[in-house]
Amino acid sequence: MTKVQEARAGAPKAVHTSGRHNEMTCAEFQRELPLIIDAGGTEEQEEHLKSCKVCCGLVNDLRYIADQAKLLIPLYDPSPKVWDGIEQKLKVEGLGKPAQARRSI
């Protein structure tokens, strides 16, 4: 463990909105977070989340980012040269039958 990691692990517990401290520390909760954020955690982890403003804010931010990412729709088309390149390669490889195909479409 590096000095920075040691310092982080020994950081003070977060301020809890309820005024009490759970058994689980923020460091412990955040260590497990990658595994539980999308699937849900244990009762103890959920309790920590409910009572800790810092971890709750963090989880909300990460979920918000994931939700916003789902809304990113493809916006841009490739330039026409991409199709030109495909067509050319198909001709070189003798795979395509462009004239016949165009008539059928």
Next chain:
Amino acid sequence: MLASGMSEAEAIDRAKEGDSGCFEALYGLHKRRVYSLCLRMTGNTAEAEDLTQEAFLQLYRKISTFRGESAFSTWLHRLAVNVVLMHLRKKGLPEVSLQETLEPAEEDGPKKDIGAHDQVLAGSIDRVNLERAIESLPPGYRIIFVLHDIEGYEHNEIAEMMGCSIGNSKSQLHKARMKLRDLLKITRAERNASRSSSRQLL
């Protein structure tokens, strides 16, 4: 339904028989999503165009093996992901580093949030800033984030494609989201600072 009035299934059947006009119609239908996938995974326009071309060439060569067990778009996007991953492997770019997961690099990994209080992000992200932030992620983080959070792949599928463990995929995704959170907060702070100085000038 394609512009010609033909269904996608009909176009697939005819493309399987070598009808390149139908293949062109399928290209028209799917080019945007395939290109976006390539662009987001590589963060480079020229590379994304080359990979889009390669993905559709592979599609042409392999379309006869499409059996309809999954949706055609699902099958095509998996093919495109494999083309991009193969390209990145050839380039020697790191996808998922096991070592990094065990010993996160301080300068690159996300910072823990213990004891830190600041404003939440909710409501402050727009599409442009999110796209920019994703583009500036380190390649390993970006690929996992795009595959999971944008393309909707599950961790077990990502682990299989990337040749890593499910835990590793989850860990990298978490780091990617943490890094994005940092980047987006910096963007917001810069935007607020810029607004505030504009107001002072008025």
